Amino acid sequence: MSNPVSLEDVPFNRFHRLLALRSSGGSFVDGYVLSIIGIAMPFLVPAMNINSFWESLIAVSALVGIFLGGFVGGSLTDRFGRRAMYFVGPILFTVCSVLQLWVDSGPGLFILRLLIGIGIGFEYPVATAFLVEFLPKKARGPRLASLSIYFFAGAAAAYMCGQALIEAGGAEGWRYALASTALVSGLLLLIRKGTPESPRWLISKGRTVQAERIIRQIYGQGFGLRNLPEHPKPAKLSVRSLLHAGYGRRMFFVTTFWTCSVIPVFAVYAFAPKVLDALHLDAQWSAYGSMIITLMFVVGCFVATWLVNAMGRRSLLINSLLWSGLALLLLGSFSEQSSWLTVALFAAYAFFIGGAQVLQFIYPNEIFPTEIRAVAVGLGTSVSRIGAVVGTYLVPMSIQSIGIGHTLYFAAGITFVGLVVSWLMAPETRGVELCKASSLAPQTGPARQPSASPLHKAT
Template sequence: MTNNVSIEDVPLNRFHQLLCIRSGGGWVLDGYVLSIIGVAMVPLAATLGLSGFWQGMVAASALLGIFCGGFLGGLLTGRLGRKKLYFVGPAIFVVCSLAQYWATSGEALFFMRFLIGIGVGFEYPVAGALLVEFLPRKYRGPRLAMLTILWFAGAALAYVAGNAMLESGRPDAWRLVLASPAVIGVVLLAIRLGTPESPRWLLSKGRTAEAEAIIRDVYGATFSLRNLPEQAAEAKVSLLCLLHSGYGKRMLFVSVFWSCSVIPVFAVYAFAPTVLQALNLHGDWASYGSVAITLLFVVGCIVATRLINVIGRRSMLIHSFLWSGLALLALGACSDSSPMMVLLLFGAYALFIGGAQVLQLVYPNELFPTEIRSAAVGLGASLSRIGAAIGTWLVPISLQTLGIAQTMYAAAGVTLVGLLVALILAPETRSLSLQEAASLSR
């Protein structure tokens, strides 16, 4: 017995929910491992005697690693499959996080966090590709957006857990802070056991029997390859298509908007206590302010996830860049205001940038066909981290030479560039199937 229901239109089942947990756990860990350096930076810099240059290098090292890992992970995920690469990132997190405990120099921390960044870079293409290739179209946008929420949840957890460890008073507390992601990594490796390969990827490699078996296992005995009609219609395109025609334009859009949405955010997370102190927030204001702003990032992403299928991708991106950019401009103008005003403006930025944050995985996974989807996501992640790494490295230098007001103006400028790109290039993919969203003919 068979049916005619496309797997793009089935309701969510237990497998979908479990896959969301498996992929979502990776994003919790990504947010935690990338943000935990901000918690440990002040005590580790004092213990190891790091200059402003090396503080910036250590903070930016993971972003440089993402540049390498995103590109490499995207290519390998397309060639070797999603399943094999699903365990690489968590394994790197466990080993390198533990190794940070014994670091004795800025160079050693730079190397370990560079490798951690490679692991994060692997996560972007593999976790997103698995989700988008299994999820029904109705849930694709919200569930991909959910990954960004979980990233900020991981970041918030890093500040809460990290500050708690620092307050223990142990002389090696900052080392425990940097080693702590290993615990989450071990749990993530365990829950990912048993994840199947993507049927769409198997079909793109001509492995139809394996694809059919997985479809029946995931969706039920009445489903088969006939319930995946759009796969046969997808054009066989190579990675070179990213460099010309419509896919080159899409790659440009994804890379620039992704860069403009992450540069200020990563700069804030790497030096949150330092930035807040420059804005006249000291003591508990700075410590709890970091947690509060992170939670507002989570709230902003939750609101954006609720609205993504209501107002559409394009409109959300435009409004997100517009209002968050204005909030950063106001922060620059009011840099010497009261702590409460600073927190309100920072909170406004955190809320409004949520729309751009959740679209970082939605757009690139929808705009490219199966054969180059993971490579496109990996390349977008890589290119976006070049600017993020440079911006993060420049933050302590900018604070020392230009001051906090000019630093906030620069962040606002980056955000408003994202607005301009969104106005010119952002497409609308709401309610489209994967084939329709990735098609160059629409």
């Protein structure tokens, strides 16, 4: 007996929970991998006698790898399928992490970290595409948003485990800290075993029989292609579709808001103690301030995950960029004021930017069709990492040359550029079926109505 229920309206079930765990595990490993090098760096540099040139390259190697892996991984994911690419990242993490036990030079470590970054670049498009193509529409936003929380959880775990391994391992402790990623990524490989291919991707390639079989295996014999709101014929779309017509406009929106929200975050997160020191905070305030800022990044992502359905995507993004930009602007204006005000404004920035952070995974997955979804996420990842590298590189020089106040004004200006672009271009995709949200045709229905917020009446 057939079931008339759309697969986007079925209750969140055991398969969805397992898939969310499989994809969230990738974000956890990403946070762990990117953070563990910061803990090991002070010990590995003298141990291997690495000069400042290779130290700098090693510091940015993973970001460069993410840039390369994001675009290539997205393109391969759309071409060869989600399932095949789902294992590339964990394999690279595991192999390269183990090899760090024997690395003996700066160039060698740079290559291993670059490959690990490429693995992270693969993770973003494939893991998010898998989630969005299987999840019911009510769970789509919160589950994609939660990936940012798992990233910070992985970063926190890296700090705790890394420090413990360095203390226990003596002179070679930093090697064990770097190699510890293999345990986490190895577990992720086991968890992902048995993941089926995405029916939406199979349909986009004309493989409807396989898609029907997978739907029945997951949801039961009463379900089939008729329950999946997806166009039955493959659309004539390619990577070039990201650069012209309506999808070119959407790609501009995604890459702009993503980059504008990432640059200040990387600068603040990477140089929090240096920035706080430039704001004349003493050592105690600087240490506590760094911890509070990190905590508020996590809290902001938690709150944004809860609000993404209640407030809506567009309203959440606009409010996030507005209030976080204002916090940076006030920081620049009151850079000579009291310590508590400085920490409070930084904490406010970290909290409010959570909305833009979680939407980095949601928007590109919802507003691009199956045929180019992963490559859109990959391109957004790559372009935003260019901004992250540039921002991270320029912050120390900017503080030294133009001062902390003007540096913060510049960061606020970048955030406001993202705000203006989002105000003009951000669509509302809450409660919209995936095929409609990714279509260039005008949307109709209740989901198009803006949610209540301080700004939405003006938008």
